[in-house]
Amino acid sequence: MEKIALITDSACDIDMETLKENNIYLLPFRIIYKSEEFMDRIEISPQEVYNRLSTEIPSTSLPNIQLIEDTLTEIEDKGYTHVIAIMISSGLSGTYNSMRLMCENHPKLTCEIFDSKTLTMGEGSLVLSAAEMIQKGLSFNEIAEALPNLRNKVHVYFTLETLEYLRKGGRIGKVAGTIGDLLNIKPIIHVGDDGIYHSYAKARGKNQAMSKILSILKDYLDKVKCSVWILNGGAPEEGRKFMENVKGLNNIVNLFSGDIGPALGVHTGPGLIGLIIKEEE
Structure with missing residues (x-):
C-alpha cells in the first residue's frame, strides 16, 4: 500500500x-548575512528579514x-x-x-x-x-x-515600492532603475509560464499600481471562480488596505492573507504587495 x-x-x-x-x-532556504546564517521561517521570520534590510541585504541560498x-x-x-x-x-x-x-x-x-x-x-x-x-x-x-x-490555473503578480533592490541585485539596468525611481514608476511583475519574472505593466505611483492589480484580479473573476491570496512583504498596512478592496468581490471562493518570505522579498525590498490567483473548477 x-x-x-x-x-x-x-x-x-x-x-x-x-x-x-x-x-x-x-x-x-538559508538567509545569509555577513556574520550569521538562518533557516528561513524556522530561525528567522519574514518580518525580521524586512526589518534588517535597511542595514544589510542578505543573500538567499538553497x-x-x-x-x-x-x-x-x-x-x-x-x-x-x-x-x-x-x-x-x-x-x-x-x-x-x-x-x-x-x-x-x-x-x-x-x-x-x-x-x-x-x-x-x-x-x-x-x-x-x-x-x-x-x-x-x-x-x-x-x-x-x-x-x-x-x-496552469495559478497566477502570480506583484508590485514593488522601489526598484532599488532589483538594481542592487543586478536584475535591472542602473539607468532604468534610477529613472524609474525618479518618475515614481511602480512595475507590476508577473511570473510567466516559463517560471521567471516578466514585466507585466507599469504604473505611476503606488495607488495606480494597486488599482492595476485590482483590475487584473477582476478580469479573472469575470471569467471564473477563484481562490485569492493577498500577500505583503514588509507592508502589512498596505496589505490590509488592499484586502479591504478585494473583500466582497464576486466569484472569490476563498480569500487569504499572509507574508511574502525572503526567497522573493530580499530581491525586491519592503513594500511588496503580491496577488496570487488560483482558478477553481
Missing part, C-alpha cells in the same frame, strides 16, 4: 502551523543538502513508499535540481519532483492541493498527473 510524503521548500510561503496540520515536510538527505532518510525510516516534492521554479532557484539529485540516493522511494514554475503562494497553493489529494486517498500517480493542470 502506498504511503505518500509531501515535501516543499520555504519559498512556498505556507505558514508553519498549516505545514504541521497537513504533515508537510519543509526544506527551508536548502542545506544534508538537511534534504536527512529528510529523505527520515521519510524512508517512517515507512513512506512515495514522495511528492513541489519546489520553487527551477528558473529562479537550483532547489528543484538539488532535490532531484538527492532523491536518486533513495531508490526505495518512488519520487515525483515537481517544478512549480512559480513561487510564494502560487507554489504554496499547489502544495496544499497535493496535501488535500493525499488526505482524500488519491494515488501517487493520480496526484502526479493532476499537478501540471493545477499549475
Whole structure:
C-alpha cells in the first residue's frame, strides 16, 4: 500500500502551523548575512528579514543538502513508499535540481519532483492541493498527473515600492532603475509560464499600481471562480488596505492573507504587495 510524503521548500510561503496540520515536510532556504546564517521561517521570520534590510541585504541560498538527505532518510525510516516534492521554479532557484539529485540516493522511494514554475503562494497553493489529494486517498500517480493542470490555473503578480533592490541585485539596468525611481514608476511583475519574472505593466505611483492589480484580479473573476491570496512583504498596512478592496468581490471562493518570505522579498525590498490567483473548477 502506498504511503505518500509531501515535501516543499520555504519559498512556498505556507505558514508553519498549516505545514504541521497537513504533515508537510519543509526544506527551508538559508538567509545569509555577513556574520550569521538562518533557516528561513524556522530561525528567522519574514518580518525580521524586512526589518534588517535597511542595514544589510542578505543573500538567499538553497536548502542545506544534508538537511534534504536527512529528510529523505527520515521519510524512508517512517515507512513512506512515495514522495511528492513541489519546489520553487527551477528558473529562479537550483532547489528543484538539488532535490532531484538527492532523491536518486533513495531508490526505495518512488519520487515525483515537481517544478512549480512559480513561487510564494502560487507554489504554496499547489502544495496544499497535493496535501488535500493525499488526505482524500488519491494515488501517487493520480496526484502526479493532476499537478501540471493545477499549475496552469495559478497566477502570480506583484508590485514593488522601489526598484532599488532589483538594481542592487543586478536584475535591472542602473539607468532604468534610477529613472524609474525618479518618475515614481511602480512595475507590476508577473511570473510567466516559463517560471521567471516578466514585466507585466507599469504604473505611476503606488495607488495606480494597486488599482492595476485590482483590475487584473477582476478580469479573472469575470471569467471564473477563484481562490485569492493577498500577500505583503514588509507592508502589512498596505496589505490590509488592499484586502479591504478585494473583500466582497464576486466569484472569490476563498480569500487569504499572509507574508511574502525572503526567497522573493530580499530581491525586491519592503513594500511588496503580491496577488496570487488560483482558478477553481
